[in-house]
Amino acid sequence: MTHISTLARWAAPAGLSMAVLSSPAWAFQPGSTECIAPAGAGGGWDMTCRLVGKALQDQKLIPGTMQVLNKAGGGGGAAYAEVVNKRNSENNLIVAASTATAARLGQNAYPGNDMTQVRWVGAVGADYGMIAVAADSPFNTLPELMAKVKADPTSISFAGGSAVGGWDHLKVLIAAQKAGITNVRTIKYVAFDGGGEAVTQLLAGKIQAFTGDISEAKGFVDAGKIKVLAVLAPERLEGEFAKFPTAREQGLNAVGANWRGFYAPGKMSDEAYAFWVKSIGTVYDSKEWKDIMAKQGMAPLNLRGEAFEKFVKESVGEIQDLSKKIGIVK
Known part of the structure; x- marks a missing residue:
């Protein structure tokens, strides 16, 4: 499957993943932070928000607790539309994303929306x-x-x-x-x-x-x-x-990996975006997160900022190709 070869290609040395904006992280100070999980409680997006939110708090990268908002609907479309249309300039907001997000974008399943309307922060591993x-x-x-x-x-x-x-x-x-x-x-x-x-x-x-x-x-x-x-x-x-x-x-040569990461509002300030790229990267690099990955059965995927955005763009394109082959997309 082409997407899996892309995953293997990108799960490379950390040096490939450090492309971030040059704005100093301390130019933005987070306030009351929030993570949107685009599904109900108990699923992968919810887990991603809660595990990373706790890690951000434990490592004192954010003040206090990160609030998790479960926004179910449309395979992530309800959350995507809310961020693009209503919360597109917020600096204290990140949203859990995954291969499922790329799949829906690749199938034009978020009406009127595409991947360029948000900012892609970073990956925290793959399931x-x-x-x-x-x-x-x-x-x-x-x-x-x-x-x-x-x-x-x-x-x-x-x-x-x-x-x-x-x-x-x-x-x-x-x-x-x-x-x-x-x-x-x-x-x-x-x-x-x-x-x-x-x-x-x-x-x-x-x-x-x-x-x-x-x-x-x-x-x-x-x-x-x-x-x-x-x-x-x-x-x-x-x-x-x-x-x-x-x-x-x-005897069935079926392989499927689901990357996990975050996007942010498209009009988030450069300073805030640099902060989130750096902070998610700090969590990923920590021994605590490596232990969580091992416990949760997650494989390494170390991509941040521009490198992550490029990876998501490839994911969207390749899933679109797969979907055409099986008749989901014409």
Whole structure:
């Protein structure tokens, strides 16, 4: 998949990622800071805001606590539109973003909006995707699940925290193609406003499989509620995540990584933008964040400022190409 090669290419030495504006960080002093999570509580965007917000506070990079605002709707579109149309000059605001954001921008799914209307701050790592089922599901491997989908597409509904055509949906389609399912439009996908809500519906028996990122699945696995059939990583992850099999080792060469980072209002001052680029970079460089990444199953992705903006632009373009191939974008 082209996007994954881009991710590998950009997950390079830190020297590539230091392009920031020259304004001194101390020219802007943050006040009451806020992070918008463009989905409900419990999903990846919510986690990104809360983990980074706490790290910013713990490292005394911001005064007091960063407020997290959950703004669900439109696969991130509601939050994007609010920032562009109503909060476009605020200096104390950052917004969680991911491959899902790039996917929706690449599919022109945020009406009237494009990636140039905001400022891209930096990445804080990447999550590998996964496909899971309820703990008591009869399916124990990804090939078993996909064989059922191939035989009877209407019998299996997948759910995720992104809109139809979003990154969670695309991950299922990538795996399905690798399993020999040619007509991917027959696959049933149900969109929810966040991974937490999707898992709730899985446990209620309303849907049969859940797609998301491994970091947001871990808590549900630890609670004994779901089982991960496959991680969409090139090889097994390390640490606590090593127990989860990859799709590749089960014979399906499906790889999908979800970068995580932040954008800011398009008319944020240069001084404020430089502060946020520097501060997010300081969090990323810290031992504390490296420990969080390991605990959450996140892979390195060290991109800031202009380098991050260039990476997002490539992501948007490549996801647009993928979406055209599977008929989501004409």
